[in-house]
Amino acid sequence: MNRQQLVDRIKAQFGDRVLEAVPDGLEPFVRVQAADWPALALFLRDQLGLDYLGCLTGIDRGKGQGLEAIYHLEKMDKDRLGIAVRIRVPYEAAEIPSVETVWRTADWHEREAWDLLGIRFTGHHNLVRILCAEDWEGHPLRKDYRSPDTYHGVKNNVV
Amino acid sequence: MSDPTLSELDLNNDSPLRDNILITQVDKLINWTRRSSVWPMTFGLACCAIEMMATGASSYDIDRFGAGPFRATPRQADLMIVAGTVSHKMAPRVKRLFDQMPEPKFVIAMGACTVSGGPYIKHGYHVLKGVDRIVPVDVYVPGCPPRPEALLEGLFRIQEKMERERILDRERKGARPKLLVE
Numbered sequence: 086m087n088r089q090q091l092v093d094r095i096k097a098q099f100g101d102r103v104l105e106a107v108p109d110g111l112e113p114f115v116r117v118q119a120a121d122w123p124a125l126a127l128f129l130r131d132q133l134g135l136d137y138l139g140c141l142t143g144i145d146r147g148k149g150q151g152l153e154a155i156y157h158l159e160k161m162d163k164d165r166l167g168i169a170v171r172i173r174v175p176y177e178a179a180e181i182p183s184v185e186t187v188w189r190t191a192d193w194h195e196r197e198a199w200d201l202l203g204i205r206f207t208g209h210h211n212l213v214r215i216l217c218a219e220d221w222e223g224h225p226l227r228k229d230y231r232s233p234d235t236y237h238g239v240k241n242n243v244v
Numbered sequence: 245m246s247d248p249t250l251s252e253l254d255l256n257n258d259s260p261l262r263d264n265i266l267i268t269q270v271d272k273l274i275n276w277t278r279r280s281s282v283w284p285m286t287f288g289l290a291c292c293a294i295e296m297m298a299t300g301a302s303s304y305d306i307d308r309f310g311a312g313p314f315r316a317t318p319r320q321a322d323l324m325i326v327a328g329t330v331s332h333k334m335a336p337r338v339k340r341l342f343d344q345m346p347e348p349k350f351v352i353a354m355g356a357c358t359v360s361g362g363p364y365i366k367h368g369y370h371v372l373k374g375v376d377r378i379v380p381v382d383v384y385v386p387g388c389p390p391r392p393e394a395l396l397e398g399l400f401r402i403q404e405k406m407e408r409e410r411i412l413d414r415e416r417k418g419a420r421p422k423l424l425v426e
Contacts, residue, residue, distance in 0.1 A: 218332060230369070237332070243373045
């Protein structure tokens with residue numbers, strides 16, 4: 086199987102629900118709605134053999150575009166095929182179904198994306214901050230984030 | 245033959261007392277032992293820790309100056325070398341470790357991050373802008389990271405401070421640097 090066949094099989098299975106499919110470039114990717122993600126995830130893992138979630142990236146695309154989660158998947162066989170799944174959600178409803186039960190990697194990575202960008206992964210068993218302190222306010226990698234002037238009485242914005 | 249009196253002894257030559265009596269001040273003796281065996285706490289927070297390890301390794305060999313035994317507990321340490329970026333999340337732990345050290349205790353702020361926040365000073369939302377906001381810093385060693393020679397120089401400055409300690413000044417009033425308060 087090559088990249089084109091990989092993307093074609095996803096398109097054959099999900100049809101119109103694949104919003105965008107790019108087989109070339111650095112890494113092929115497909116874009117889907119958040120609601121279609123659990124079904125696609127199981128299809129990718131069980132039918133296409135993408136058994137390794139290498140990384141989960143979160144991005145703030147800015148005003149009018151919302152937040153995006155990118156799942157970098159790989160096949161751990163001689164093909165070494167990889168594909169990315171991109172899911173974009175609006176700020177006011179930043180929710181994506183969790184896939185921590187599909188790939189264990191997603192557990193901590195989803196916590197990180199929640200911590201830094203505020204994407205809520207529904208169904209995650211322990212969606213709490215992983216990098217920032219427990220009582221930190223806001224999500225620091227959002228474009229509109231402003232760091233606190235003080236934290237626990239210690240001045241923070243000094244410049 | 246009766247024992248000679250003290251005035252009859254020739255202290256400088258063939259006396260049995262020769263080389264067995266030293267006269268000094270208590271402060272000098274204690275400070276000499278103290279500065280000759282500074283025990284730093286193992287305290288690597290970021291990349292500066294690599295230079296600190298290099299300082300302890302054979303090329304630079306901090307053991308030459310008595311500061312070799314890096315202790316894994318604050319209760320046995322005299323010197324806290326804060327080596328690396330202190331995040332807001334880590335800051336309460338740093339403070340607690342400092343509080344757990346027995347007096348007299350000293351702090352070296354190693355590297356730009358611990359001195360002032362360094363490269364994180366403007367956009368590092370999570371970084372403490374200088375460790376002197378939570379613990380009193382005796383010696384600042386700038387650099388990103390400082391070379392081992394610089395850290396050794398910082399240790400010498402600590403040793404100089406130790407030589408000015410006074411045993412009667414148990415509270416160390418005046419010897420303890422102030423916290424940065426803005």
